[in-house]
Every structure is written in C-alpha cells, then in structure tokens.
Amino acid sequence: GQSLEQPSEVTAVEGAIVQINCTYQTSGFYGLSWYQQHDGGAPTFLSYNALDGLEETGRFSSFLSRSDSYGYLLLQELQMKDSASYFCAVVSGNTGKLIFGQGTTLQVKP
Amino acid sequence: DTEVTQTPKHLVMGMTNKKSLKCEQHMGHRAMYWYKQKAKKPPELMFVYSYEKLSINESVPSRFSPECPNSSLLNLHLHALQPEDSALYLCASSQDPSTDTQYFGPGTRLTVL
Numbered sequence: 387g388q389s390l391e392q393p394s395e396v397t398a399v400e401g402a403i404v405q406i407n408c409t410y411q412t413s414g415f416y417g418l419s420w421y422q423q424h425d426g427g428a429p430t431f432l433s434y435n436a437l438d439g440l441e442e443t444g445r446f447s448s449f450l451s452r453s454d455s456y457g458y459l460l461l462q463e464l465q466m467k468d469s470a471s472y473f474c475a476v477v478s479g480n481t482g483k484l485i486f487g488q489g490t491t492l493q494v495k496p
Numbered sequence: 497d498t499e500v501t502q503t504p505k506h507l508v509m510g511m512t513n514k515k516s517l518k519c520e521q522h523m524g525h526r527a528m529y530w531y532k533q534k535a536k537k538p539p540e541l542m543f544v545y546s547y548e549k550l551s552i553n554e555s556v557p558s559r560f561s562p563e564c565p566n567s568s569l570l571n572l573h574l575h576a577l578q579p580e581d582s583a584l585y586l587c588a589s590s591q592d593p594s595t596d597t598q599y600f601g602p603g604t605r606l607t608v609l
Contacts, residue, residue, distance in 0.1 A: 484529075
C-alpha cells in the first residue's frame with residue numbers, strides 16, 4: 387500500500403521555527419510535495435523535492451532523503467498567518483495521482 | 497495567470513436534483529483533476545483527465561459524472577447524491593500528468609439535503 391505519516395498537530399509561537407516531518411511508503415516515487423491549506427480555503431502549493439537535499443523558498447524550506455523515505459517542511463520566523471493545515475503529498479508514477487498525508491494542523495500563538 | 501476558477505462557490509441540493517460543478521483554467525495545462533475533501537481530512541482524488549481523456553477514475557460512484565468539454569474546462573455532473581456526499585469539491589490542474597505541481601481552485605462547498 388501507499389501511505390504518508392505526519393504529525394496531526396503542532397503548536398509554536400510567533401517568531402519561532404517549526405519542523406513538520408513526513409515519512410512515506412509508496413511505489414513509483416517521483417518526489418515529495420508540500421501544500422498549505424487555510425480553513426475554508428484551497429490547498430496551495432509550497433514546494434517540491436525530487437532529489438535529496440534542502441530547497442529554500444523565503445521563510446519556508448523543504449528537505450528530502452529518498453534513502454530514508456523521509457522529508458520535512460521547515461517554517462522560520464513564524465507569523466500568525468502561518469496557522470493552517472500542512473499536507474505532504476507524493477506523486478505516484480506519471481499518472482498525476484497525488485497521494486496526501488493526513489495533514490498537520492499548525493497553530494501559531496502570539 | 498496561475499488561477500483555477502470554480503463555480504459555484506456554494507451549492508445546496510436535494511437528493512433528487514441534478515446539478516453541475518464547473519472548473520476552468522487558462523494556463524494551458526493538459527491535466528485536470530477532481531478531488532473531494534471532507535472536513536479535517538486530506539483531499540481524495542476522484543478523477544484525472546489527461547489531454548482531455550479520462551485517465552483515472554478512483555472507483556467513484558456513477559452518481560458523479562465528469563466531463564471535459566475542452567482543454568480549459570472540466571465539469572462534474574451530480575445526480576441522485578446522498579447526504580454523505582456533502583464535502584468540498586476541489587478542481588486542480590497541472591502542466592501534464594507527470595508534473596509535480598498541481599494548482600487548486602477555491603472549491604465548491606456542496607451540501608446535500
């Protein structure tokens with residue numbers, strides 16, 4: 387089967403750094419994506435890692451280790467607006483099928 | 497323009513109604529998707545259209561009927577739905593089926609009475 391594991395909830399304070407981990411078990415792995423979704427909103431693409439290593443985009447960074455089937459999303463200088471659900475997802479094969487983890491709810495406190 | 501639009505934003509329908517959800521993108525993307533999302537859950541893939549052909553149907557009940565009239569448009573026809581079908585229906589598109597980035601529309605919040 388195919389599955390992705392990520393923590394259900396994370397709480398942090400404004401200005402802090404938080405890391406959301408994701409482990410996966412899939413066939414036909416192409417890469418690991420991260421999406422952000424605010425309450426009532428649609429998922430928004432944040433990042434994609436196809437190769438091992440760290441990808442940085444502003445305050446957000448994403449890391450992948452293919453040998454460990456593991457990745458993480460790192461959020462720095464947390465802001466209140468970062469409170470949202472964060473999903474890791476893998477593209478399974480070349481069919482476009484995106485398989486999501488259960489999501490991590492991030493709560494940023496003042 | 498990286499926008500996927502969906503109409504309507506909200507829809508309330510009875511179990512005997514027939515309605516359609518619409519999705520449009522003008523990014524030249526050749527893959528389009530329908531997802532269903534329940535509260536506090538991840539999106540679940542329903543259908544994938546690749547180059548205007550249905551390529552994946554995730555064993556979705558026949559009361560949901562997708563249609564791709566052209567490369568920019570995707571419809572989801574609804575008939576004889578059940579209350580448990582109430583959910584957020586998301587449309588997404590990507591450059592092609594193997595592309596990592598899917599762009600999501602704002603969704604249609606569907607309530608079945």
